Amino acid sequence: MSSAATTVPGTPRALPRAFWALWVCQLINRLGSFVQPFLVLYLTQDRHLTASTAGAVAAAVGGGSVVSQLVGGWLSDRFGRRVTMLMCFFGTAAALILLGSARSMPMIWATAFAVGLLGDLFRPAVSATVADLLQPGERVRAYGLLFWAINLGFSISTVSAGVLASLGYGLLFWLNAASSVVAGIVIWTMVPETRPTLEEGTSRRPLLPVVLRDRMFLTGVLIQVGYATIYFQGYSTLPLAMAGDGLSTSVYGTVMALNGVVIVVLQPLVVKRLATYDRPKLVAVSMLIVGLGFGIGAVVHNWWGYALSVVVWTIGEIGFAAVIGAVLADIAPSDLRGGYMGVAGMAFGLGAVIGPLAGTNALQNLGATTTWIGVAVLGVIIFIAQYALSPAIHRRTAENALSGE
Structure with missing residues (x-):
């Protein structure tokens, strides 16, 4: 891959206080993210649901996330980034407690959807706030730092969570809810509103008509659906x-913890180089690595084999996460930045479904080997599509830079 024109300066300027508050918020929120990695196990072992039913409940969380990303982007553009984040964290705490106490299937379905709807x-809003606060050349560094905190x-x-789950899954829900409340308090006390103001006499454009005419952006969203479909296999x-x-x-x-450990150790060492x-080609290569990393599962059956798989797809995840936010900020119109981020985020919600x-x-009907081979093939397909889309992304970035977007 050739070097891009935008690079991180040799001596980066200090990032603003509001950004570091977002960093702390992300760290706290993820420190308490106990429920998602163990939701399927909780439903199959504690609620005695079948694997496919548990997967469907997890998909309901993803269904809520699909709506959440679009609603969150719209809210952050119309009413503000800060109020949207507050709604998220305090609302998610309540939804998690309800999900952990749900006994009937209708209640489980409803509260799972609510967790996805409020949780994302x-x-x-966070992505748009970072783009509001920082210049284009600083955004890769900032998004990389947020990714590292997460x-x-x-x-x-x-x-x-692996240890706490052995004491009872209910504890995971309460601790996760508490971390959401603390994250909300950080936003309440330390993060100001950053939504760009419009010139007098102008009104905000409606999001969907603009997005639906943006074929390049929609193609990228479709590709990210494929990436998210792979990622949520974890x-x-x-x-x-x-x-x-x-x-x-x-x-x-423990094996999944390697994902975070590799990112924490490796990401600070490579973010400036990335x-x-x-950027668009790096996204493509990163997607390929993630797909092939999961594909390793087709030939392994012990803990160290799965550990190797996690390490490989984590390397791809680092490349993707470090630059995708900057790519989206580069191509989005400034007055619809939150909405564009939300539509792109819907890709992850769809992937979570x-x-x-x-x-x-x-897995249930075809077996593990066929499943993981299929995941690897999907990784190759989205790599080809994203690589082909790269020239169009560069043209849009240049156009926005010239127009001051």
Whole structure:
């Protein structure tokens, strides 16, 4: 990959206080993210649901996330980034407590959807806030730092959750809810509103008509749906495949903790270098590595084999996460930045629906080997598509830079 024109300066300027408050918020939120990695195991072991039913409930969380990303982006543009984040964190705490206490299937479905709906409102708001606060050349560094904070928390919470789950799954829900409340307090006390103001006499454009005419952006969103479908196998199909190989819940927690550990150790060492590469092509290569990393599951059946798989796809995840936010900020119009981030985030919500449904059903009906080979093939397909889209992304970035977007 050739170097891009935008690079991280040799001596980066200090990032603003509001950004570091977002960093702390992300860290706290992820430190308490105990429920998602163990939701399928909780439903199958504690609620005694079948694998496919548990996967469908996990997909309901993803269904809520699909709506959440779009609503969160719209809210952050119309009413403000800050209020959207507050709604997310305080609302998620309530939804988690309700999900953990739900006994009937209708209540489980409803509260799972609510967790997804409320839990991802903050994502487009945070991404838009970073783009509001920082210049284009600083964004890769900033998004990389947020990604690092998320995974520092994740590497700790996953191991802790594996231990806490042995004491009872209910504790996971309460601790996760508490971390959401603390994250909300950080936003309340330390993060100001950053939504760009419009010139007098102008009104905000409606989001959907603009997005629906943007074929390049929609193609990129579709590609990200494929990526998210692969990524969410780590939280649905992977724990079931490991259990099928006789590996315990604590082993899954430890193996998944490698994801956070690798990111925490490796990401700070490579983020400046990643910022010098062609961003859209780096996204493509990273997607390929993630797909092939999961594909390793087709030939492994012990803890160290799964650990190798996690390490490989984590390397791809680092490349993707470090630059995708900057790519989206580069191509989005400034007055619809939150909405564009939300629509792009919907790709992960759709992947959170498709991934658990496809993966768990494939595992149940076709077996682990066929499932993981299919994941690897999908990785190759989205790599080709994203690489082909790169020239159009560069043209849009240049156009926005010239117009001052």
